[in-house]
Amino acid sequence: MEHALGTVERPLRVAIIGAGPAGFYAAEALLKQPTLTVSIDIFNHFPYPYGLVRDGVAPDHQSIKAVTRVYDKLLQDPRVRYFGNVTFGADVTRDEILRLYDQVVYAVGAQSDRHMDIPGEDLDGSFPATIFVGWYNGHPDYADLDFDLSGERAVVVGVGNVAVDVARILVRDPDELAATDISDVALERLRHSQIREVVILGRRGPAQAAFTSQELKEFGELKGVNVVIDPADLELDPDSQEALAIDKVAARNMELLRGYAARTDHSRPRTLRIRFLVSPVELIDDHVGSVKAVRIERNRLEKNRQGKLLSRGIGEYEVLPATLVLRSVGYRSVPLKGVPFDQTTYTIMNIGGRVVDPHDTEPLPGEYVVGWAKRGPNGIIGTNKPDAVATVQAMLADAPTLLGVSAESRDPARVDALLRAKGIDYVSFEDWQVLDRHETEQGTKAGRPRVKVTSVAEMLKVIRGKKAT
Ligand code: NAP
Numbered sequence: 001m002e003h004a005l006g007t008v009e010r011p012l013r014v015a016i017i018g019a020g021p022a023g024f025y026a027a028e029a030l031l032k033q034p035t036l037t038v039s040i041d042i043f044n045h046f047p048y049p050y051g052l053v054r055d056g057v058a059p060d061h062q063s064i065k066a067v068t069r070v071y072d073k074l075l076q077d078p079r080v081r082y083f084g085n086v087t088f089g090a091d092v093t094r095d096e097i098l099r100l101y102d103q104v105v106y107a108v109g110a111q112s113d114r115h116m117d118i119p120g121e122d123l124d125g126s127f128p129a130t131i132f133v134g135w136y137n138g139h140p141d142y143a144d145l146d147f148d149l150s151g152e153r154a155v156v157v158g159v160g161n162v163a164v165d166v167a168r169i170l171v172r173d174p175d176e177l178a179a180t181d182i183s184d185v186a187l188e189r190l191r192h193s194q195i196r197e198v199v200i201l202g203r204r205g206p207a208q209a210a211f212t213s214q215e216l217k218e219f220g221e222l223k224g225v226n227v228v229i230d231p232a233d234l235e236l237d238p239d240s241q242e243a244l245a246i247d248k249v250a251a252r253n254m255e256l257l258r259g260y261a262a263r264t265d266h267s268r269p270r271t272l273r274i275r276f277l278v279s280p281v282e283l284i285d286d287h288v289g290s291v292k293a294v295r296i297e298r299n300r301l302e303k304n305r306q307g308k309l310l311s312r313g314i315g316e317y318e319v320l321p322a323t324l325v326l327r328s329v330g331y332r333s334v335p336l337k338g339v340p341f342d343q344t345t346y347t348i349m350n351i352g353g354r355v356v357d358p359h360d361t362e363p364l365p366g367e368y369v370v371g372w373a374k375r376g377p378n379g380i381i382g383t384n385k386p387d388a389v390a391t392v393q394a395m396l397a398d399a400p401t402l403l404g405v406s407a408e409s410r411d412p413a414r415v416d417a418l419l420r421a422k423g424i425d426y427v428s429f430e431d432w433q434v435l436d437r438h439e440t441e442q443g444t445k446a447g448r449p450r451v452k453v454t455s456v457a458e459m460l461k462v463i464r465g466k467k468a469t
Helices: 021-031 068-076 094-100 129-136 161-171 184-191 213-219 238-246 248-261 381-401 413-421 429-446 456-463
Strands: 012-017 038-043 080-083 103-106 126-128 153-157 197-201 225-228 270-275 278-285 291-303 309-321 324-327 354-356 363-369
Touching (some): 012 021, 012 094, 021 038, 021 068, 021 381, 080 413, 080 429, 094 103, 094 413, 126 129, 129 184, 129 324, 153 161, 153 309, 161 197, 161 270, 238 248, 238 291, 238 309, 278 309, 291 324, 354 381, 363 381
Parallel strands (some): 012 038, 012 103, 103 363, 126 324, 153 197, 153 324, 197 270, 225 270
Antiparallel strands (some): 278 291, 354 363
């Protein structure tokens, strides 16, 4: 007799692709099911787990990184195995995963950035904020980049929390950053930074800013930093005024912004200037391929048919000299080989977390998605919890209808065998703990939470017991 999937006789085999918050909350939701017998393998591109908690959360926000303790507990659960340093689509294919597991959950986040589509966007000195974030966090793909911080002014485009993070890191006292796990290369560069002013540009008004109040409040507490806002930028149109009555975050933001605008002592050595209702329309070339200024246009707000307030240029321009431009206009997911992708929303094609066939929007049996790859790059770490729970509910509802893979295919040893046969130097949770201990020990010596190893080759050397160079 065939037993139902998820029973003691026939445990459910699940692969989770991506070891960031969304992937962990999917694992947690599965493990918490009182009557479900499940075994989970988590695959991750980099040897280390945690995704944006390690690579995205700012180094001066260590308390947020404490959430990794919850993820470690999940990795220690005997029902969970970790396969780091395994890239979906390259090291293992979708077909191979579908042959080995009853269900797969894509939890790959958003690896790229949105574009502004303006002339000069790709000049030297203009970067997606996501890359700058990766750089200071020691992300292996960006750790070796060299940011020229020799100019006096940087411009950050966008008023979300990433914009707030990169602006804060640019003006924060390097001695304070030295006590964090910021990458050594970035710390050294920031110590010699000549940047005295960071201008943050919001295309809409202050009531539409995407940053949250705690992050905005932190600006005002930075040592040696003026926060400057023109009070005229805070004058609200009637629609924005109305919106404040129902949007508590926007109302609190306005309170903080008004407090900054009222400050008159601007004598500190570094300045954060926040501007609203302005859009960059061109990055201006210094004639040798680098950015020397940003042409900005003033905007007004206009309601669209759905009643949303959008920005529209009014033909008044200004040139703002700057040698570093960080475009912080949002992350963007990239397609996974063989997995349906919606090129308009930049998400894996899904309905309520079930991956669907692009031709008939019917669910593809056994394929699911969570997190930013499912809903787009929004929300804080905790937002991924209910998001993952919803997908797991769909998985559990579907389980009885799935055929599942054969007894032979679902043998956990097959996964190791496949990876070994392909010559993939995969990393287990115990392996990661070796690297983790190495980094934290180096950190203890230097009075820091950890000193990150920033190249995959070095990580593997540490893990395999060879001394990192
Ligand atoms: P975000 O919150 O979506 O903000 C993007 C910003 O870019 C918005 O101000 C948006 O303005 C602006 N923008 C988009 N296209 C633009 C264009 N063409 N020109 C000018 N401005 C443009 O994205 P994010 O800052 O990347 O953050 C991603 C998510 O991570 C957010 O949910 C955020 O809260 C979260 N996060 C949280 C923390 C934290 O909790 N400390 C830290 C970092 C990130 P419009 O509103 O006009 O579109």
